[in-house]
Amino acid sequence: MEMTRISHRRYLVPFDVRRSLHRFVDILILGGGLAGLRAALACDPQLQVLVVTKDQLAESNSSYAQGGVASVIDPEDQIEWHVRDTLIAGADLCDPQAVEMVVKQGPECIRELMEWGTQFDLQNEQLALGREGGHSHNRIVHALGDATGQEIMRAVIQRVRRQPHIDIIEQAFTLDLLTDGQRCWGASVMHRDQMQLVWAKQTILATGGAGQLYRETTNPAVATADGHAMAIRAGVAVRDMEFMQFHPTVLYIAGGSRSLITEAVRGEGAYLIDRDGQRFMPEYDARAELAPRDVVSQAIVQQMEKTQHPCVYLDLSHLNSDHIRARFPGILQACARFGIDITRDRIPVRPGAHYMIGGVTVDCDGRTSLPGLWGGGEVTSSGLHGANRLASNSLLEGLVYGQRAGQGASAAAVALGNWQWPIALSGDAVEPPPTNTHLDFADIRNSLKSLMWRAVGVRRNRAGLAEALETVRQWQHNLLRQRLTSAAAWELQNLLDVGAVMIEAALRREESRGVHFREDFPQPVPEWRRHLTFQANQWQFSH
Numbered sequence: 001m002e003m004t005r006i007s008h009r010r011y012l013v014p015f016d017v018r019r020s021l022h023r024f025v026d027i028l029i030l031g032g033g034l035a036g037l038r039a040a041l042a043c044d045p046q047l048q049v050l051v052v053t054k055d056q057l058a059e060s061n062s063s064y065a066q067g068g069v070a071s072v073i074d075p076e077d078q079i080e081w082h083v084r085d086t087l088i089a090g091a092d093l094c095d096p097q098a099v100e101m102v103v104k105q106g107p108e109c110i111r112e113l114m115e116w117g118t119q120f121d122l123q124n125e126q127l128a129l130g131r132e133g134g135h136s137h138n139r140i141v142h143a144l145g146d147a148t149g150q151e152i153m154r155a156v157i158q159r160v161r162r163q164p165h166i167d168i169i170e171q172a173f174t175l176d177l178l179t180d181g182q183r184c185w186g187a188s189v190m191h192r193d194q195m196q197l198v199w200a201k202q203t204i205l206a207t208g209g210a211g212q213l214y215r216e217t218t219n220p221a222v223a224t225a226d227g228h229a230m231a232i233r234a235g236v237a238v239r240d241m242e243f244m245q246f247h248p249t250v251l252y253i254a255g256g257s258r259s260l261i262t263e264a265v266r267g268e269g270a271y272l273i274d275r276d277g278q279r280f281m282p283e284y285d286a287r288a289e290l291a292p293r294d295v296v297s298q299a300i301v302q303q304m305e306k307t308q309h310p311c312v313y314l315d316l317s318h319l320n321s322d323h324i325r326a327r328f329p330g331i332l333q334a335c336a337r338f339g340i341d342i343t344r345d346r347i348p349v350r351p352g353a354h355y356m357i358g359g360v361t362v363d364c365d366g367r368t369s370l371p372g373l374w375g376g377g378e379v380t381s382s383g384l385h386g387a388n389r390l391a392s393n394s395l396l397e398g399l400v401y402g403q404r405a406g407q408g409a410s411a412a413a414v415a416l417g418n419w420q421w422p423i424a425l426s427g428d429a430v431e432p433p434p435t436n437t438h439l440d441f442a443d444i445r446n447s448l449k450s451l452m453w454r455a456v457g458v459r460r461n462r463a464g465l466a467e468a469l470e471t472v473r474q475w476q477h478n479l480l481r482q483r484l485t486s487a488a489a490w491e492l493q494n495l496l497d498v499g500a501v502m503i504e505a506a507l508r509r510e511e512s513r514g515v516h517f518r519e520d521f522p523q524p525v526p527e528w529r530r531h532l533t534f535q536a537n538q539w540q541f542s543h
Helices: 034-042 079-089 096-115 148-161 226-233 293-307 321-327 329-336 394-416 441-455 462-480 487-508
Strands: 021-030 049-052 166-169 173-179 184-191 194-205 244-251 271-273 312-315 347-356 359-361 373-375 531-535 538-542
Touching: 021 034, 021 184, 021 394, 034 049, 034 148, 034 394, 049 194, 079 096, 096 148, 096 394, 148 166, 148 394, 173 194, 173 226, 173 487, 194 226, 194 394, 226 359, 226 487, 244 293, 293 312, 293 347, 321 329, 373 394, 441 462, 441 487, 462 487, 487 531
Parallel strands: 021 049, 021 194, 049 166, 194 373
Antiparallel strands: 173 184, 184 194, 244 347, 271 312, 312 347, 531 538
């Protein structure tokens, strides 16, 4: 399948090292979510570490995680069972070595978080364990009912701020990775309207997800695929970009924010019903509401089509109301703003973009294809999730890979010893000449989000994907003629760059697997049990 391609900008903003501000650190960490901060804490205290984040530290996908952390805590549970559940959910595309490594480190991660002050929910003086879709046992550790990410990030941020060797720059836009064709040397960062070239012995990419590519999303505004895009422009290998996970149950109120309704609600026994009050999930899967997310999302979309209704509903009216109020205080409050009492009223829900499974390819130590660059968390493809992420494995992945990337980068920085930065490096992107054409970046972004939702959403087909790719390429072409001087423009360029790769990957995978459902290829194909990697404008297959 040959597809024409247009050139990407190498650097969003051109620069000259002779006229730039410079900063030198041992370890540069891009992203202030759980993976990035865990990486910082894993670095040698003798090294100077700098964490750069686009917003405030508390504003990341990690902070919005409701469900919890999956870990084998119950004596009646087993590591092998958690591994098996992850492999099943991943639709034969997980890396078994990565899965086993992450799952085995789960209990230690929980103990560490508790030592750092995380207050997990207890039951009879023991950790309270919930259950979510795809899990065969209760193993979800949660906090504040449905605000696990917020509580974990509170404790981790507090610990990071106490470390004298870790500096933090908040509200700074990382533009690009600095490379010389051989390795990564740091990144260009825009902070307080001034560009800085931050030179680092080792760089860790932990910039989070890409959910803002979609109209319906649970992701915060910062999730604009910046890390994916800067990696693509730098020629770093990314893979499995067709796999965006859609959360089945996102609060659907016309004109209202799309709040996540955690899977733990169904774990507590909530039913999914259609407009007529019929419970429909048993018709689609024997696991009913506790089927993996891809199964539930596809079933909801199909039921919406059957009933010609824009959503389905969660019903908790048969559950103990006092328990529900105590277990889900955040959801109780979010729904109450729209006059919905979750203990008796139906909650309107539909799928929304939730977690980017594809990303920068990393090995079990967090090492990318580019020397000097490491990665962890949602921006990466570690092999843990395969073609469909098992619920509550993402915070665990951020902890494990954040630690390993921090340790690996730290050891590499120490081994490098004294170093000299490549003074000859320059931002060789040619600034386009002024043009009289004015582009409305906000309008293009809204159009892109709607296009991605229609063509690259829960259901896909060749005609829709091909048309979407052509449209996005035209928008890319138009943007290449513009000077990008604002965060809105930089984010739009990143979204277009990543969206184009996602669409083409979805076109190339001519089967249905995990979260990737092709209406024209509705079954998994054994020959497609392989990864699809994109690097430097080339596609490759790997097992």
